[in-house]
Structure formats: structure tokens, C-alpha cells
Amino acid sequence: MAHDRSYDYSFKLLVVGDSGVGKTCMILRHVEQQFAASYISTIGIDSKVKVMNLDGLKIRLQIWDTAGQERFRTLTSAYYRGAMGVLLLYDMTNSKTFDNVRDWLQNIDDHASPDVIKVLVGNKKDLVDTREVETARARDLAATHGIPFFESSAKSGENVDECFLAAAKLIYELRRKQEKRTVFDSPSSGGTVSRQPSTIRVEAARAGNQQQDGGGCSC
Template identity: 50%
Template sequence: MATECLATYKVLVLGDSNVGKTCIVHRYCDETYYDTYISTIGIDFKQKIITLDGTPIKMQIWDTAGQERFRTLTTAYYRGAMGILLMYDVSSLESFNNLSYWLKNIQENASPDVVKVLAGNKCDAIPQRAVDKEMGQRIAENYDMPFYEVSCKQNINIEEVFVTLARLIREQRINQPTHYDSGQNGSVNLELKSRLFDQSIKEQWKCAC
């Protein structure tokens, strides 16, 4: 099947700077891990074609900058997002406390139907742990999100996080197909518009740099 014919699931990765957003995207899409990363400037994205219960799907994963100066740009990318991976660092209490900011941002900018998964990264950093697993579980339960502790370094639960997102997005599309797909009455194809919008903004950002 040609790539352009595949269903495209747009996923945003959100959270504070240095929680491992770029790392998890590279680990999942490229199956690589690097000890150091340059902080994301604005927005970047990668794509990966997966097979979900026998059906090929294109995951379009947007890696967003966590720095405050880029957050206004980041909000533009909520348009058309079907899923959100919200991350914090288990060794950083500040990144956990700032989940309230990101959840409010999601509520204000994302579709009310967007699906969310919460991930606590760096679960392998046991001596540095500052956030208990139970704290993440409580937040996830309060906001009706699946929750995983992950490790990009040790490749723990990386695949599970994105497969869970894909399944939730598929369920949402089945339950409310008109939200993403055009119908006979001229409904807007948000998925197509999202891809065009993403391309336009990314080109503008490159020019600005």
C-alpha cells in the first residue's frame, strides 16, 4: 500500500524541556539512543509506519520544544492533533508539578476528543528519583489517561506508549469518524488540513531561522 494512502495519526509530544521528548521520538522511530541531545528548536517531527492488528498506519510524531519562549509556536500544532504524549521526568519534581500547566494548555488548545497518554521518563534513574510512581498514577487517573513509566536509555515501555496511543486514536476515529474524515455534506477533512498546516508552519519556521 502506498504511504500516502495510509491513515495518518498526528501525535504531539509535550512536556517541560529536558524530560526526554526528543529522546523518546528517536528511540521509537529510529530505534536509537543518544546520551546527549541538542534542545529542540521550535518543532520537529518524525514518521513511522506501524502495523496495528494487521492494518498499516502512519504515525506522525511531533517533537515540541519545552522552553517557554517556544510555547506560543507550539500551541499552533495542536490543530488536527489526534493524540498527545505528555511527559515528565521522574528525577525532576518540577517537571511533574508543571503537568498542570500542560494539561491546562491541552484543554485550551487541543480538540476535546484528543486522546492522551502520560509517561514518566527516566525510570531507570533510581538513585535520582524524585517522583514516586504512585504520584504519576494518581494524575493519570484524575485525567483518565493511561500511564507508563518509561526509559529511553533502557528501552522500557517505549513501544507500549505509542501503540497505546495508536489504539486509542483508532477507537476515537471509529466512535466519531466525522471528526477526522470528510463526509457527504462537505465536512472538513481535518487530517488533510492538518498536514498542509503543519507543512506551512514548518517552512515558515525554517525561513525565520
């Protein structure tokens, strides 16, 4: 019986960072093309789905919105399992959130797959007058860790879709390499790659199943 799916690949993508950097606003802008001037901080974990076209294929992104508060850090770490990509956000108007990027990178290294895709994103680019983190400083950090870097604004929408698209492309390229290795390692494959839809399983945490941006967004 044929698979009845509306996508070719499904990837789990986490959005992490300190509380108030704009994680929820970024996701809402990307998925629903909306911006909320005020938003209740995420408690624990929430997720949304976005299907995008990539190289003629339909890619389903299951985007997990994690709470950035320190008291939830242990809970969110469980959700790294099965993730193929992580968007790491900081607030360009709050240097402390940028200083904490190194801690988040370590957190990712400790809990995620060794080949997980990481993208660094400086949010709230629209707040020019209150910027505290210069572009060059963030770019140098990203280069040191060999990861892509974007500056975005969930309020205006600038570079929001580009962040998610970049992550999806890198995940897809990694997935294709993994598929090719599987084909080459299989004596019965005949050198062909199956075009059946491929799903990266989203694992739920075992324990406990469940910005200030521009105009005052604290998401």
C-alpha cells in the same frame, strides 16, 4: 485512479513537556531504536514518521517533537491544531517537571481538540537512585484526568514503544467511532464503512514555519 499509499491511517501525535524531560530521546528510541547520550535541545518543532501495524492495518504516526522551553510555549500551541494525540512527558528525577504537568494539561485543553487522546509518561525510569516522583503520585494524577499512564526509559527502551502504541490504539478507536457515526448519519452510505486510506491532515502553523537522561541527555 486508485490511491497509492503504504498506510491505512495517518495520525498526528505531539510529544510535549518541559525542556530536558527526554522528548527527543523518546522519539529517536521509538522511531530509530537509538539513544543519544547527549543531544542539542530542540528549537521550535521537528517531526519524524513511524509506520506500525495495528489490527492488520498500517498506521502512520507523524510524531511532532516540541520544544519545552517557556519561550517556545506559544509557538508550539499552534501545532495542537489537527493533533489527534498528545504524549505528555515529565522527568521522574525532577519533581518540578511533574508539577508542571497540570499546566501542560491546561495548555492541551486550551489549544487541542476536545477529544484529543492524552497519555502521561514518566521518563528516565532507569535512574532509580535519583527518582523524585513516586509512581503512585503520577498514577493518581493520571486517574484524576482519566488518561493512560506509563513509566519509561528512553535510554533502556523500556515501555517506549508501548507508550506510542497505546496512543495509536486509542486514536484508532476514536477514529473508527467517528467513521461509524458518519456512516450512520449518511442516508446514502448503505451501512458500510469505506476501507480507503484515511488521512488526518497535519496543519502547519501559520506563524514562523519551523535529557538529561541517564548519561547526560538533555533532549
